[in-house]
Amino acid sequence: MSPDTIRPRYRHGSNAGQPLTRRDGVLKVTGRATYAADNHPQGMLYAVTAVSGIARGRVTALDVEAAMAHPGVVEVITPANRPPLAHDPNEKMPPFGFRVEVLQNDSVRYVNQPIALVIAETLEAATEGATLLNPQYEADSARTDQESGERFSPAAIGVGMPPRTAHGDIEAGFAAAARIMEAEYLTPAQYHNAMEPHAVVAEWDGDRVTLDMPNQALTLSAASYAAYFGIPPENVLIRSPFLGGGFGSKAILNGPQILAILAARMLKRPVKLVLTRAQMYGPVGHRGQTWQKLRIGTDNAGRLTALHHHAVAATSSFDDFLEPAANASLPLYACSAILAEHEGLRLDMGTPGPMRAPGEASGSAALEVAMDEAAQACGMDPLAFRLANYAETEPATGKPFSSKALRECYAEGAKHFGWEGRPLEPRRMRDENGFLVGWGMGTAVFPCPHFPAEARATLRADGTALVETSGVDMGQGSWTALAQIAAEALGLDPDQVEFHSGISNLPDGGIAGGSGHTASAGLALHNAGEDAIAKLAELATADPASPLFGAGNIGVVARSGRLCRRDDEERSESYADILARADRAEVVGTAKAARDPAIASAYAMYSHGAVFAEVKVDPDLGQVRATRLVGAFAAGRIINSRLVRSQYFGGMIWGISFALQEEAITDRRTGRIMNADLAEYHVPVNADVPSLDTILIPEEDPYVNPLGVKGVGEIGVTGTVGAIANAIWHATGVRVRRFPIRLEDLIVHR
Secondary structure, X not given: OOHHHOOOOOOOOOOOOOOOOOOOHHHHHOOXXXXXXXXXXXXXXXXXXXXXXXXXXXXXXXXXXXXXXXXXXXXXXXXXXXXXXXXXXXXXXXXXXXXXXXXXXXXXXXXXXXXXXXXXXXXHHHHHHHHHOOOXXXXXXXXXXXXXXXXXXXXXXXXXXXXXXXXXXXXXXXXXXXXXXXXXXXXXXXXXXXXXXXXXXXXEEOOEEEEEOOOOOHXXXXXXXXXXXXXXXXXXXXXXXXXXXXXXXXXXXXXXXXXHHHHHHHHOOOEEEEOOOHHHOOOOOOEOXXXXXXXXXXXXXXXXXXXXXEXXXXXXXXXXXXXXXXXXXXXXXXXXXXXXXXXXXXXXXXXXXXXXXXXXXXXXXXXXXXXXXXXXXXXXXXXXXXXXXXXXXXXXXXXXXXXXXXXXHHHHHHHHXXXXXXXXXXXXXXXXXXXXXXXXXXXXXXXXXXOOEEEEEEEEOOOOEEEEOOOOOOOOOHHHHHHHHXXXXXXXXXXXXXXXXXXXXXXXXXXXXXXXXXXXXXXXXXXXXXHHHHHHHHHHHOOOOOOOOOOOOOXXXXXXXXXXXXXXXXXEEEHHHHHHHOOOOEEEEEEEEOOOHHHHHHOEOEEEEEEEEEEEEOOOOOOEEEEEEEEEEEOEOOOOXXXXXXXXXXXXXXXXXXXXXXXXXXXXXXXXXXXXXXXXXXXXXXXXXXXEEEEEOOOOOOOOOOOXXXXXXXXXXXXXXXXXXXXXXXXXXXXXXXXXXXXXXXXOOO
């Protein structure tokens, strides 16, 4: 089927699309949801990771004897006695493989690197044993910033993307410009701080292992763990029914978890490991620091003639994940010449990794402020400037968008916010208390990936159904949304559908990341449901006793637990009756789902949005409060508006965090992160969150997938950071180009 003839397969007004409450909500609020660390198999031991206190060098001594002498300590694993692994930890494992630290030698490459594992009968004994190791070091000077780090040209950025993308003649574009705006923007290192830390409970039975752990990619991870331990993938069972947040970090294997699994095999007893909050700052990924330069050329009408986005992204000394920040400039604004390029900077720290909106969050923070500065240079309203540079096709490729309702996002968001009354010049608005008031905006955009996925749907003799896929719910509500999609395909009410997920021996549900899980696993469930209905229809239309007999050519439709003739819905029969007469307990449908390569190559696929922000700034103290946020988003078909609004709110709150609070502060002398806890690593609390409002812009996308579903999880971050920064400029007249924006950045310019 050609892209031009594809149409969505969903039915309007069906159960999918209704704002149902979360299936897992009662379990969570009553404390009955079982997270990884809640599991306590009989005979379980506790593991504690001993970590390095230096950023670079080697461990010269560990007092293993003292640790082993502590009551309750069972074993201490060090590089000297670590059992072998079947996979080289220094060799990457695609598609998301990273080099990991699993005690392969005595070298130290970052603070909080695992240097030993202590296993004991109690958590207290393991913790005290780790302290007794009293490591000694031979330390080298830490490389912590641009001056001491090592610049390099990367072979790839993000997950396999090219480091340089060019469209058009960039020098000719700048030569044709009437104005050129150039500035540098800094974004800090940011660390995942999900409520649930990384954890694992590992239990071996011969050459089979069961892992209770928070995990965003169950089937993929099971295969990766199998490779490390030299066993078939089917011998690894990962159970992850609930995740207390993931944000990308829990799709990646990490050294401490591998060591705990190794300890369980070595000691032939279950082992539990839970990282402390401080230990999450190092071995489990983070958003890397960036230094970004943007150069924007415009003509006399305010249209872009050239856009050059150059990013330097920090990574570790031993691996190559770089934040693809400059790529944020590729899909958004119409321009005949665009250049996005990246350099790497090696520092003595843990390897960065995917963190909610990797690349887009950091890159759009810089881009959206730069666009505001360009609008200011042209004497144009920021919204009018963006509309003047609205892209009707993807700028970097010329591909048509599968759908794009960004104009509607701009219009509805601006109307709801009251943007029309915004003065062009800064420092023109104050509230009744004398605080400076500013309004800013930013454009939100995020791609729509699709991961291969599988599912199974079973129609049962009582007219109910069981649907299964190894999907993941880390708070986004996938248990609920995926069950709604399956129920729609099966012609049942969601309450009649039992949904099984969160375990790796189910059909592969793909990856819960990249804002692609609902589309990917959802399409697999939809297809499996259609397959089950087709098999049921074969039974009915071939049965002379059925009112549907002979309707094979005409076709049937599934409605409310019944199959109905397509040409006469009065002639119908219940699922239960069809199965009973066929003496069948069930029919099972299975399916896979993947994006059609022809369609994927023909269209540019994104969710879009616009965020409008109001801030108030104390003119004397420089204190900033975000007081109002309005986001208007277009993301294809909405499966559950309640859950979607929740995701948009979460993204916008993360944008507040990025703009005003979140930063890992590193001691330049030692490489230690000085605020590696939740008390000093600031993220928004309720008092920091202003009035939030989201507008769901209707959008049909016949190409992104047959369901018309896009992603919503990460897009809310991308427009919000720039909107808040631009609002601060509008309030104060001070342009701050580093994040988070501090009160001292504003006071110094009073």
